[in-house]
Every structure is written in structure tokens, then in C-alpha cells.
Amino acid sequence: MNIRSFLSRLPLFNGLPEEDLKALAGIVLDRSHAAGESIFTEGDRAAGLNIVFSGRVKIFKLASNGKEQILHIMGPGEPFAEVPVFQGGHYPASAEAIEASRVLFIPRDGLTDMIRRNPALALDMLAVLSRRLREFASTIENLSLRGVPERLSAYLLHLSDLAGGSAEFELDIKKGLIANLLGTTGESLSRVLGKMSQAGMIRVGGKKITILDRAALADVAAARQALD
Amino acid sequence: MNIRSFLSRLPLFNGLPEEDLKALAGIVLDRSHAAGESIFTEGDRAAGLNIVFSGRVKIFKLASNGKEQILHIMGPGEPFAEVPVFQGGHYPASAEAIEASRVLFIPRDGLTDMIRRNPALALDMLAVLSRRLREFASTIENLSLRGVPERLSAYLLHLSDLAGGSAEFELDIKKGLIANLLGTTGESLSRVLGKMSQAGMIRVGGKKITILDRAALADVAAARQALD
DNA sequence: GGAATTCCTTGATCTGGGTCAAAAAAACGG
DNA sequence: CCGTTTTTTTGACCCAGATCAAGGAATTCC
Numbered sequence: 001m002n003i004r005s006f007l008s009r010l011p012l013f014n015g016l017p018e019e020d021l022k023a024l025a026g027i028v029l030d031r032s033h034a035a036g037e038s039i040f041t042e043g044d045r046a047a048g049l050n051i052v053f054s055g056r057v058k059i060f061k062l063a064s065n066g067k068e069q070i071l072h073i074m075g076p077g078e079p080f081a082e083v084p085v086f087q088g089g090h091y092p093a094s095a096e097a098i099e100a101s102r103v104l105f106i107p108r109d110g111l112t113d114m115i116r117r118n119p120a121l122a123l124d125m126l127a128v129l130s131r132r133l134r135e136f137a138s139t140i141e142n143l144s145l146r147g148v149p150e151r152l153s154a155y156l157l158h159l160s161d162l163a164g165g166s167a168e169f170e171l172d173i174k175k176g177l178i179a180n181l182l183g184t185t186g187e188s189l190s191r192v193l194g195k196m197s198q199a200g201m202i203r204v205g206g207k208k209i210t211i212l213d214r215a216a217l218a219d220v221a222a223a224r225q226a227l228d
Numbered sequence: 229m230n231i232r233s234f235l236s237r238l239p240l241f242n243g244l245p246e247e248d249l250k251a252l253a254g255i256v257l258d259r260s261h262a263a264g265e266s267i268f269t270e271g272d273r274a275a276g277l278n279i280v281f282s283g284r285v286k287i288f289k290l291a292s293n294g295k296e297q298i299l300h301i302m303g304p305g306e307p308f309a310e311v312p313v314f315q316g317g318h319y320p321a322s323a324e325a326i327e328a329s330r331v332l333f334i335p336r337d338g339l340t341d342m343i344r345r346n347p348a349l350a351l352d353m354l355a356v357l358s359r360r361l362r363e364f365a366s367t368i369e370n371l372s373l374r375g376v377p378e379r380l381s382a383y384l385l386h387l388s389d390l391a392g393g394s395a396e397f398e399l400d401i402k403k404g405l406i407a408n409l410l411g412t413t414g415e416s417l418s419r420v421l422g423k424m425s426q427a428g429m430i431r432v433g434g435k436k437i438t439i440l441d442r443a444a445l446a447d448v449a450a451a452r453q454a455l456d
Numbered sequence: 457g458g459a460a461t462t463c464c465t466t467g468a469t470c471t472g473g474g475t476c477a478a479a480a481a482a483a484c485g486g
Numbered sequence: 487c488c489g490t491t492t493t494t495t496t497g498a499c500c501c502a503g504a505t506c507a508a509g510g511a512a513t514t515c516c
Binding site: 061063064065067069071082083084085086087088092093112115116117119122123125126127129130131132133134136137139141143144145146183222223 | 289297343357360366373
């Protein structure tokens with residue numbers, strides 16, 4: 001897949017005229033990152049928009065004591081680091097490749113020019129940021145108002161949805177990362193998974209999860225039912 | 229102050245041509261809300277953008293057990309509920325007037341038309357959403373990676389900055405609301421304020437706060453120093 | 457301006473989930 | 487494929503901060 005047709009397939013750039021698409025492909029930088037390699041660090045001066053071409057990237061905040069909170073895990077086709085393009089000029093969080101990845105980089109000026117010329121792109125971009133605000137609002141709600149069992153059941157149900165509603169699916173990332181995404185520790189995650197298995201709601205075999213009692217899991221997610 | 233000139237003074241609409249400004253003033257609805265009155269509820273269908281004309285409004289998430297997490301407190305001139313204008317069509321959180329308020333409402337279609345016609349407005353709107361994403365990222369960091377004393381000292385330092393760096397200032401809202409904004413309870417807030425006073429970092433007299441040792445407070449905010 | 461309501465503080469207690477440590481299980485590299 | 491490293495699990499313990507309860511202090515509203 002070449003970059004030009006990859007870009008044209010992105011929802012964000014759908015409806016962009018041929019010439020702009022061509023211009024875009026012309027100014028895009030293509031960068032490769034090994035697993036574990038840092039892409040940028042919170043506070044760095046930012047010069048443009050990033051898009052995952054292949055692989056996976058985590059966006060995270062790091063505390064002084066080393067604990068991390070993952071904000072997003074981005075996969076192929078997903079844009080990230082839009083914020084500094086439109087406001088502030090420096091990254092609000094850090095990014096690291098969690099597997100070997102190729103990341104496209106669109107310099108700021110090229111992108112803003114294009115937005116000025118294409119109102120549809122502006123509205124698409126506004127929709128992207130709005131979706132992200134929705135996700136963040138939900139993350140805040142999770143961290144502040146819900147416990148680890150609630151968050152984990154909701155996450156498992158979400159993964160099942162992504163897998164087309166199948167009761168059986170694979171955890172897409174290591175458990176330690178899931179813990180940091182849900183705002184907890186590996187130890188707690190492990191214990192809660194254990195309790196859910198014991199309660200007969202799920203079966204866990206390595207990365208494979210089977211949902212045995214979806215209704216019970218939904219009850220835990222909605223805090224209608226405790227775990228022990 | 230009439231609505232037309234109020235709108236023209238907002239950073240968001242700066243640079244909008246006269247005719248658009250006039251059109252805007254023509255389609256705006258002006259709604260009054262008593263203190264404690266709900267403006268909208270999470271999940272409601274949303275039909276446009278809101279802007280605080282006078283008074284103050286809290287945007288919040290409510291848990292099933294009644295606990296609330298405040299996402300923002302908006303004052304005069306601040307737009308809110310942009311998200312459903314651009315994505316999803318329903319409110320991601322609830323809003324309530326915390327004092328008698330007038331709220332302007334701009335119907336969705338009028339606004340998106342105007343954005344289509346004015347690239348500068350599109351970029352301003354993108355900047356507004358980006359700033360909000362930055363704030364949310366910081367809230368997530370606070371909730372997940374920092375303790376209540378850290379969050380509170382940072383908040384007090386922030387209020388002092390807003391007051392022009394003065395060591396003496398008034399809490400802008402009731403302490404219970406501050407607690408819900410910081411993701412804690414009134415009781416904990418009260419105790420932490422007590423410890424800070426005892427440590428000689430601040431003096432508290434009702435709503436009046438005096439910062440006695442800014443450096444120490446900054447150390448607590450940055451988790452370089454514990455409280456007891 | 458006094459009664460009623462709401463807000464804040466303080467004390468006692470409880471608990472979810474974090475930390476530390478070590479074993480078990482997987483994944484990886486040569 | 488075997489040894490090494492990384493990840494996950496399990497156990498024991500601890501602690502920040504929530505909850506419950508009850509006074510005290512402010513506001514609010516006739």
C-alpha cells in the first residue's frame with residue numbers, strides 16, 4: 001500500500017480533492033520506530049500531525065514516580081497529536097511505539113492551509129477532536145466515579161463488541177498495558193480477572209478471553225452488582 | 229451589554245465579518261436559568277452550542293450512587309457543549325447553573341454554515357477544542373497519578389495566578405464544588421486545607437486564602453514534598 | 457434579625473486498591 | 487531448544503482517602 005492511497009482511504013481525508021491529496025502525499029514524512037522507541041515526549045515542541053501507518057502507538061502521561069497512565073492506544077489509520085497543531089504548539093503527552101511501527105507526519109502549515117481551503121476537512125477534524133473529548137470525558141468518569149471491576153468489565157465488553165460481538169476474543173495488548181490504560185496496576189488487574197473467572201463470568205487462558213455470562217459482566221460494568 | 233456586541237467581543241468570533249456577526253445575533257437564543265437549575269442532562273439530544281452570557285455553569289458527570297465529578301466550571305464568555313455540535317449529537321455530560329445565569333444558544337446548523345464560510349472561525353474552533361483536550365488530559369493525569377494534596381496545591385496556585393499572582397485571593401466557588409472539581413470529597417478537602425494551614429503554607433479564613441509559603445506549596449504540587 | 461437551611465469541619469472507622477516480594481508462566485534470543 | 491529475560495500471578499501488608507456521624511458556622515429567606 002502506498003502512502004497516497006492510504007491517505008485517500010482515511011475517513012479524515014475523504015472528500016479531499018485530488019490535487020490536495022497529491023499535495024498532502026508530497027509533504028508527508030514517513031518515519032519508522034522500533035518497539036519501545038519513543039516518538040515524542042510531553043512538552044516537546046510539536047511541528048505537525050501524526051498518523052499511524054502500521055503498528056501500534058501508546059499515548060501516555062508519566063508521573064514523577066514512574067507510574068504511567070495511558071490515554072490512548074492508536075492503531076493503523078488513526079491520527080494522533082492533533083492538539084499541538086491547533087493550540088499551544090507543544091505535546092500534552094508522550095508517545096511510544098509499542099510494536100514496530102511506521103508513522104506518517106504531516107507538517108503543521110501544510111495541514112492548516114488545507115483546512116483553510118476545505119471546509120469539509122475542517123468539520124471532519126472538528127469531529128475527530130470531539131470524539132476524543134468524548135473519550136476523555138468517559139475516562140475521567142471511569143477514574144473518578146468507578147472502581148477497577150467496573151472499568152475492566154466495560155473494557156472486556158468493548159473488546160467483545162470490536163470482535164463483532166463474539167464471546168471469544170484475544171486481548172489486543174499485554175495485560176500490563178491494559179492495567180495502565182484502565183488506571184490501575186498489573187497486580188490489581190490480575191486479581192480482578194481472577195475473581196471474574198471464579199464467579200463464572202469469564203474464562204481466561206493467556207490472552208484468550210471467553211465471556212461466559214455477558215449479563216453478569218454488564219451488571220458489574222454498570223455497578224449494579226459487586227464482585228465478591 | 230447587548231448580545232451582538234457581546235458576541236463580537238468573544239475571542240472565538242473575532243474576525244468574523246459584520247454580516248455573519250449580525251446573522252449570528254439573529255439566530256441566537258437567550259435563556260435564563262435560576263441557581264441550581266439544570267440546563268441539560270447527559271445523553272439529551274443536543275441541538276447547538278451554548279455560551280455563558282452571565283453567571284456560572286458547571287459541567288459534570290454523575291455516578292449512579294450520586295457522586296459527581298465536575299469537568300468544568302464555565303463563566304461569562306465561555307462556550308460549552310461544543311462536542312455534540314460536531315460529533316454524536318447528544319451531550320456527553322450534564323450542565324447546571326450554579327448561580328443565576330443567562331446562557332446563549334446557537335443552533336447547530338447556523339454555526340456549521342458559518343464555519344464552512346469562515347476558515348478562520350474553523351481554526352479558532354479547533355483551537356478551543358484543543359485547549360479543552362489539554363485540560364482533560366491534565367485532569368486525567370491529576371486523577372490517576374496525583375494525590376489530593378498535589379491537586380489542591382496546584383489549584384490554589386492557579387487561583388493565585390488568576391488573581392494576578394497575589395498571595396491573597398478568594399475561593400471563587402463553594403468548597404464542596406471545589407472538592408468535586410478536584411475529584412475528592414468535601415471532608416478530604418477540609419482536612420487537607422487544615423494540614424496546609426498547620427504546616428504554615430497558607431492561611432484560611434472562610435473563602436479567603438492567603439498563601440504564606442508559595443515555594444512549599446509548589447513543592448507539594450510537584451510531589452517533591454509530602455504534607456505530614 | 458431570627459429561624460431554617462445549607463455548608464463546613466472534625467472525629468472515628470473502613471476499605472479498595474496500591475506496594476513489595478517472590479514464585480510461576482510465557483516469550484524471546486542466540 | 488535451552489537458558490535468559492519479561493510478564494503474570496499470588497500472597498502479605500499498608501495507606502490514602504472514602505464513608506458515616508455529629509457539631510459548629512455560615513447563608514438565606516421571610
